[in-house]
Amino acid sequence: MTSERADVVIVGGGIVGLATAYRLLERRPDLRLVVLEKEPDLASHQTGRNSGVIHSPNTYAPGSLKARLCAEGRRDALAFADAHGVQYAMPGELIVATDPEEIPRLDAIVEKARANGVTDARTVGPEEIREIEPHVAGLRAFHVRETGIIDWRDFALALADAIRAQGAEIRTGAAVTGIAAGSREVLVSSTSGAVRASGVITCAGLWSDRVASMTDTGGPDPDRGTRIVPFRGDYFVLKPRAAALVRGLVYPVPDPRYPFLGVHLTVRIDGEVWAGPNAVLAFARDGYRRRDVDVRDLAEVLTNRGFLTLARAYWKTGAAEMWRDWWAPAFVAAIRRYLPAIERADVEPGPSGVRAQALGPGGALVEDFLLTVRPRVVHVRNAPSPAATASLAIGREIAERAEAAIFQA
Numbered sequence: 100m101t102s103e104r105a106d107v108v109i110v111g112g113g114i115v116g117l118a119t120a121y122r123l124l125e126r127r128p129d130l131r132l133v134v135l136e137k138e139p140d141l142a143s144h145q146t147g148r149n150s151g152v153i154h155s156p157n158t159y160a161p162g163s164l165k166a167r168l169c170a171e172g173r174r175d176a177l178a179f180a181d182a183h184g185v186q187y188a189m190p191g192e193l194i195v196a197t198d199p200e201e202i203p204r205l206d207a208i209v210e211k212a213r214a215n216g217v218t219d220a221r222t223v224g225p226e227e228i229r230e231i232e233p234h235v236a237g238l239r240a241f242h243v244r245e246t247g248i249i250d251w252r253d254f255a256l257a258l259a260d261a262i263r264a265q266g267a268e269i270r271t272g273a274a275v276t277g278i279a280a281g282s283r284e285v286l287v288s289s290t291s292g293a294v295r296a297s298g299v300i301t302c303a304g305l306w307s308d309r310v311a312s313m314t315d316t317g318g319p320d321p322d323r324g325t326r327i328v329p330f331r332g333d334y335f336v337l338k339p340r341a342a343a344l345v346r347g348l349v350y351p352v353p354d355p356r357y358p359f360l361g362v363h364l365t366v367r368i369d370g371e372v373w374a375g376p377n378a379v380l381a382f383a384r385d386g387y388r389r390r391d392v393d394v395r396d397l398a399e400v401l402t403n404r405g406f407l408t409l410a411r412a413y414w415k416t417g418a419a420e421m422w423r424d425w426w427a428p429a430f431v432a433a434i435r436r437y438l439p440a441i442e443r444a445d446v447e448p449g450p451s452g453v454r455a456q457a458l459g460p461g462g463a464l465v466e467d468f469l470l471t472v473r474p475r476v477v478h479v480r481n482a483p484s485p486a487a488t489a490s491l492a493i494g495r496e497i498a499e500r501a502e503a504a505i506f507q508a
Contacts, residue, residue, distance in 0.1 A: 102293035105133045109300045110275050112136025114146040114487050116302035117258040118494035124265045132267040135289050137274035142255040145304050148452035150365040153247035154485035161214035164468040170216050172489035183257040187249040190347035195237035195437045201352040209241050219244040234344040234440050248368050251487040278314040280475045298475040298505025305384040305455040311478045322471045324460035325480050329384045332376025334449035341445035342372040362433040379424045387451045408462030457481035472504045
């Protein structure tokens with residue numbers, strides 16, 4: 100087989116793959132680097148189909164990668180956006196408790212945020228809630244001023260321009276079909292040809308487990324049992340009357356058992372206001388519509404023992420999410436808990452996204468970012484939200500780990 104030569108191949112042209120390329124080139128400007136993306140365009144999946152929030156590390160476990168990299172990445176993202184002309188705004192967010200039972204959970208979020216270094220934030224009561232968001236009702240809220248909004252796809256494309264300017268090659272329409280790691284080099288096969296390199300970094304998002312599984316390193320993989328379960332999230336868009344009721348970002352108090360933040364309101368950088376998302380099992384990894392079904396994707400989930408364990412434990416919550424997905428008044432009722440003035444007529448169907456959520460073999464959701472480092476290979480196996488916010492910090496973390504795994508192997 101004829102093949103080209105590079106120093107490093109990065110699999111995945113989403114924001115994490117592009118940010119990793121950017122950080123590697125910062126450390127090694129002369130690196131011969133190739134990015135392979137299977138889609139015809141960059142940032143087509145999670146990067147380009149989210150609500151566009153610049154997150155603050157409010158809900159992540161102190162000491163976790165999510166907490167540390169979200170805080171670092173947020174600062175880095177704002178600096179990059181300033182330097183490269185990517186538009187953003189900082190409207191802040193309210194996390195609102197509407198029931199007395201939610202107040203202890205809200206207090207726990209406040210403690211986590213403070214432990215994670217969030218300083219531009221305070222707890223407020225009903226009167227101050229109305230001062231910040233005049234149409235929002237609640238018993239208590241956590242007001243975080245450092246939460247912002249941005250178009251993460253624009254950010255990713257600016258990253259792509261920056262790494263191309265440094266000599267990197269980005270190939271779209273290049274689906275990876277195999278990775279063979281030897282003692283001295285890695286052979287990455289794709290639909291656009293083969294590349295021999297000193298190492299490979301995979302940032303394949305919704306397909307991260309499959310790309311990892313097709314990798315032959317000649318040794319054990321400690322995270323081989325981790326699998327991606329795709330969760331579709333549907334949004335509604337608020338019509339102008341209802342959009343005028345919202346100034347910034349409004350969240351309910353999330354259920355700590357899940358990595359999802361609940362149905363929330365987001366003022367977008369383009370001026371729209373989105374409500375959502377819910378979280379239901381997607382029947383295809385790129386299943387952005389209810390009718391999208393991929394037999395292989397669905398069969399993998401339904402025969403996964405870990406998923407069946409999860410489903411048995413939380414079937415009531417799953418059923419409620421499905422009901423909200425199919426019955427719009429139920430979706431609106433979730434919003435009305437903290438925005439009482441909203442009506443069914445105020446919302447119309449909006450876009451959808453699919454979250455790549457890693458699941459352990461025992462049925463536990465993988466809560467933190469998961470990076471697997473092997474000789475000449477680094478796999479990013481779990482990088483859902485807040486991966487966009489944290490992307491440049493994740494890229495730095497990977498670049499540091501790649502020094503030993505690839506360049507010193």
